[in-house]
Amino acid sequence: MPGLEDLYREIILDHYRNPRNRGELDAPPALRVEGFNPLCGDEVVVYLDVADDGSVNDIKISGQGCSISQSSASMMSSAVKGKSAEEARALIRAFKAMMSIHEQRLDGSEEEDPIQAEPDVKLGDLEALQGVVKFPVRIKCATLSWNTLAQGLDEAAADAPTA
Amino acid sequence: MSGSLDVARIKKDFPILDRVTHDHRLVYLDSANSSQKPRAVIEAMEHFTEHSYANIHRAVYEIAEEATAAYEGGREAMRRFINAPSSREVIFTKNATEAINLVAYSWARHNLGEGDAILLTEMEHHANFVPWLVLREEKGVELRFIGLTEGGQLDLTDLDRLIDGVSLVAVAGISNVLGTINPVRQLADAAHDAGALLLVDGAQYTPHMATDVQALGCDFYAWTGHKMLGPSGIGGLWAREELLDAMPAFLTGGEMIRDVRLDGWTPNELPWKFEAGTPPIVEAVGLRAAVEYLEGLGMDAVREHDVELTGYALRTLTERHGDKITIHGPSEPAARGGVISFVYENVHPHDLSQVLDQSGVCVRAGHHCAKPLMRRLGVGATARASVYVYNDEADVDALNESLDEADRLFAI
Numbered sequence: 001m002p003g004l005e006d007l008y009r010e011i012i013l014d015h016y017r018n019p020r021n022r023g024e025l026d027a028p029p030a031l032r033v034e035g036f037n038p039l040c041g042d043e044v045v046v047y048l049d050v051a052d053d054g055s056v057n058d059i060k061i062s063g064q065g066c067s068i069s070q071s072s073a074s075m076m077s078s079a080v081k082g083k084s085a086e087e088a089r090a091l092i093r094a095f096k097a098m099m100s101i102h103e104q105r106l107d108g109s110e111e112e113d114p115i116q117a118e119p120d121v122k123l124g125d126l127e128a129l130q131g132v133v134k135f136p137v138r139i140k141c142a143t144l145s146w147n148t149l150a151q152g153l154d155e156a157a158a159d160a161p162t163a
Numbered sequence: 164m165s166g167s168l169d170v171a172r173i174k175k176d177f178p179i180l181d182r183v184t185h186d187h188r189l190v191y192l193d194s195a196n197s198s199q200k201p202r203a204v205i206e207a208m209e210h211f212t213e214h215s216y217a218n219i220h221r222a223v224y225e226i227a228e229e230a231t232a233a234y235e236g237g238r239e240a241m242r243r244f245i246n247a248p249s250s251r252e253v254i255f256t257k258n259a260t261e262a263i264n265l266v267a268y269s270w271a272r273h274n275l276g277e278g279d280a281i282l283l284t285e286m287e288h289h290a291n292f293v294p295w296l297v298l299r300e301e302k303g304v305e306l307r308f309i310g311l312t313e314g315g316q317l318d319l320t321d322l323d324r325l326i327d328g329v330s331l332v333a334v335a336g337i338s339n340v341l342g343t344i345n346p347v348r349q350l351a352d353a354a355h356d357a358g359a360l361l362l363v364d365g366a367q368y369t370p371h372m373a374t375d376v377q378a379l380g381c382d383f384y385a386w387t388g389h390k391m392l393g394p395s396g397i398g399g400l401w402a403r404e405e406l407l408d409a410m411p412a413f414l415t416g417g418e419m420i421r422d423v424r425l426d427g428w429t430p431n432e433l434p435w436k437f438e439a440g441t442p443p444i445v446e447a448v449g450l451r452a453a454v455e456y457l458e459g460l461g462m463d464a465v466r467e468h469d470v471e472l473t474g475y476a477l478r479t480l481t482e483r484h485g486d487k488i489t490i491h492g493p494s495e496p497a498a499r500g501g502v503i504s505f506v507y508e509n510v511h512p513h514d515l516s517q518v519l520d521q522s523g524v525c526v527r528a529g530h531h532c533a534k535p536l537m538r539r540l541g542v543g544a545t546a547r548a549s550v551y552v553y554n555d556e557a558d559v560d561a562l563n564e565s566l567d568e569a570d571r572l573f574a575i
C-alpha cells in the first residue's frame with residue numbers, strides 16, 4: 001500500500017513552498033496559456049517567451065492548486081528554461097511517459113501513438129514525482145502544467161516566422 | 164453518548180462502517196456528497212430483487228403486480244416524507260439535477276422568453292445554475308442573483324428590487340458548501356407577492372430537516388435519494404398538480420404515454436406523464452426503506468443531532484487549529500446544516516483530503532460544484548466535512564487529529 005512518503009517527497013514540498021519562476025510576463029509579446037483541471041479546480045497559467053528558433057528564453061508560472069500541480073509546474077519551469085524547443089518537447093514526452101500508463105488507463109482511452117520512454121532524457125528532480133503514479137487521481141494534477149506547456153509550444157511554433 | 168440519537172446503535176446499522184481503510188476504521192465525513200446506506204435499505208432492495216422483481220405497470224402476472232405496488236409504495240413514502248398533498252404530484256427522476264432540468268425544459272421553456280427574468284442566488288449548486296444559464300442562452304431570459312453577506316447568508320437587503328418582475332425564484336434549501344439554511348418561507352412569500360413561482364433545490368435539505376413542502380410554500384421542490392440514506396439513481400420533483408398538468412412532457416417514450424397514433428400522441432396522467440421509460444424500480448423500494456429508517460429516528464432528532472455535532476465540530480476545530488483554519492459559512496450551528504467547509508493554512512484542500520484519507524477520514528476537496536460561490540469566497544477549492552446520523556464526536560476527533568498530521572507534514 002503506497003504511503004504519503006511516496007507522494008510528498010521533500011523536494012516536492014520544497015517546490016510547493018518555494019515555487020521557482022513564479023510570476024507573469026507581459027503578454028504579448030510573451031505567450032499566455034491556461035490549463036484547468038475541471039475536476040478539482042486546479043489552474044495553471046504558463047507564460048512563455050519563445051525565441052524565433054523556438055527555444056524557451058523565459059518562462060513564468062502563475063495559478064493555484066495543490067502541492068502536486070504547483071510543484072510539478074515549478075520543476076517543469078526550471079527544467080525547460082533555456083532549453084531548445086526540441087529539448088523541451090523531449091522532456092514533456094519523458095515526463096508523460098513516466099505518468100502516462102496510468103493516465104491512459106484512467107480515462108480508458110487507448111492512445112493511437114503510445115508514448116515511448118525517452119532513454120536519453122534525464123528527468124533529474126522531476127523523478128520525485130514518480131510516486132504520484134501510485135495515486136491515480138493525482139496524475140492529472142501532475143500533468144496539468146506539462147499539457148499546458150505543450151499547448152504553448154504548439155502555439156509558438158504555429159506563430160513562428162517561417163524560416 | 165448523551166444526545167438526541169443513539170449513534171452507537173445507528174453505526175451498527177451501516178455495514179460499510181465496519182470496513183477498514185488504510186489500516187484505520189472508516190470515518191465517513193462526506194454525506195453531503197452522498198450518504199451511506201443502512202442494512203434496512205440494502206436488504207429491502209435485495210429482498211425485492213430476489214422475490215418480486217418485474218417491470219411495472221405493464222403485465223398482469225403476480226410478481227408484476229407486486230413490483231408495481233412496491234414502486235408506488237416508494238412514491239407514497241416519499242409523499243408522506245415531504246408532506247405533499249397528493250402522490251400524483253410526486254414525480255420520480257434519477258436525481259435532483261434531472262428534477263431541476265425537468266422544470267427548466269418543461270415549465271420554463273414553455274412559459275418564459277425574452278423580457279422574462281429568473282432570480283437565483285450566488286450559492287447555488289451547478290445543478291441549479293447550469294440549466295438556467297442554458298435557458299438564458301437559448302431563450303434570452305434574464306438571470307439575476309441574490310448576493311451573500313460576509314457571514315454566508317443570503318443578502319436580502321435588495322430583495323424587493325431584485326425580485327420585481329421575475330417569473331421564477333430558484334434557491335437551495337441548504338447550501339452544500341456553506342451549510343446555510345435559507346429562509347425559504349420568506350422567499351416563497353416574496354416570490355408570490357411578485358407574481359413569481361419558487362423552486363427549492365432540496366438536495367441537502369430533505370436529508371436533514373423535516374420537510375413540509377406545503378409549509379415551505381414553494382411551487383417546485385427537487386430532492387435526491389442518495390443523500391438521504393437511499394440508493395443512487397432515484398430522486399424527484401414535487402410540484403402542485405395544476406402546474407404539472409399545464410406543463411408539457413419532458414422526456415418522452417414509453418410509460419409516460421397514454422396513446423400513440425401515426426398522427427400523434429397523448430401523454431399519460433400524473434405522475435407518470437413525467438416518467439418516461441422503465442423507472443428506477445429497485446431504487447424506489449430502497450428509497451422507501453430509507454424514508455422509514457429516517458422516520459424511525461425522527462427528523463426532529465436528526466436535526467437536533469446535526470446541530471449538536473456541528474456545534475461540537477465548529478468549536479473543536481476552532482479551539483484546536485486556531486488561526487490556521489478558516490471556516491466558511493454561518494458561525495451559529497442553529498443557522499446551518501451539517502456541512503463544514505474550510506481552508507487550512509499552507510495545506511491545499513486536495514493535499515489535506517489525501518492526508519486525511521491515510522487515517523481513514525473521508526472528506527471532499529474541491530469546488531463542490533459551486534464555482535460561482537468559490538469565486539465569491541475568493542478560493543479555488545475548500546475541504547468539506549459533513550456529518551449525518553451515523554457520525555459522532557469520535558469521528559470529529561479523528562478529523563481533528565488527522566488535521567494535526569497534515570499540518571505537521573506541510574509545516575514550513
Ligand SMILES: Cc1ncc(COP(=O)(O)O)c(C=O)c1O
Nearest residue numbers: 258259260288290335339366387
Ligand atoms: C445543493 C445541491 N443541489 C443539487 C445537487 C445535485 O444532486 P444530484 O447529483 O443527486 O442530482 C447536490 C448534490 O450534489 C447539492 O448538494
